[in-house]
């Protein structure tokens with residue numbers, strides 16, 4: 612019997628349509644329904660018994676925590692009604708954020724696989740149909756169990772922990788900087804070549820229900836010529852936490868360090884990430900005041916923001932949050 616796979620659609624370029632087939636920009640994302648996506652890929656029904664539900668129909672630049680909440684609830688419902696795995700079609704702009712949120716909050720060992728496309732469904736050489744087929748193959752495979760939330764695009768399988776969009780327009784738009792992909796789709800099947808070592812899904816302490824009221828956690832971007840105004844505005848705006856996308860290895864401009872230190876003294880939890888796109892932010896060895904700040908390890912700023920917001924939903928204790936950044 613074929614495994615039952617639930618495809619949850621959220622929009623994106625994979626469901627995008629342009630006026631002409633040679634147009635690969637200037638299209639509208641998220642306008643086509645699941646049936647149109649399935650019709651472009653008849654081999655799907657050879658792999659799995661598929662059902663589908665529309666969770667959203669948006670350009671993923673507009674992703675919200677309310678949609679994450681609906682998506683997570685829908686995933687739970689699909690598993691409860693017998694799905695062996697879940698596929699989520701998603702815009703590529705924030706695919707890594709939704710993937711990491713689910714990686715931290717879904718209490719399951721069953722496969723949850725995100726995919727998208729860089730070219731609209733109407734384009735010549737559209738990449739969506741093969742990405743969708745690969746996602747269903749992956750979600751239906753025993754090898755995907757216990758690996759946390761996965762993403763498959765352009766034949767590469769990535770962990771939600773590490774994947775980042777690294778190109779604005781290329782079909783090969785995703786990478787896991789430093790650590791590389793988990794594996795590839797080869798001859799129609801997943802071939803894993805490494806595993807994720809950080810905590811996730813069934814072994815995570817976070818709950819998706821927290822998305823109903825996540826604390827305000829903005830990201831500040833480090834740059835030459837910075838001043839204190841945005842940091843002050845973040846604190847005045849009620850930030851419970853701040854992620855600083857620092858220069859280099861998460862270093863903080865002197866003009867911003869002071870307001871961030873006084874924010875930390877008032878209980879705002881400040882996490883140092885890096886704007887470079889790769890590499891770990893490590894503890895500052897010069898000691899003292901920097902001990903107020905928590906290092907994001909290899910999490911890019913947007914993912915550090917999600918972990919910090921979920922962490923703050925559970926605790927305000929800096930030592931506990933530091934431990935979470937170490938483990939997840």
Ligand code: ASP
Nearest residue numbers: 623624670671702703704
């Ligand atoms: N802006 C689109 C989205 O994220 C891009 C894409 O899907 O490739 O929905």
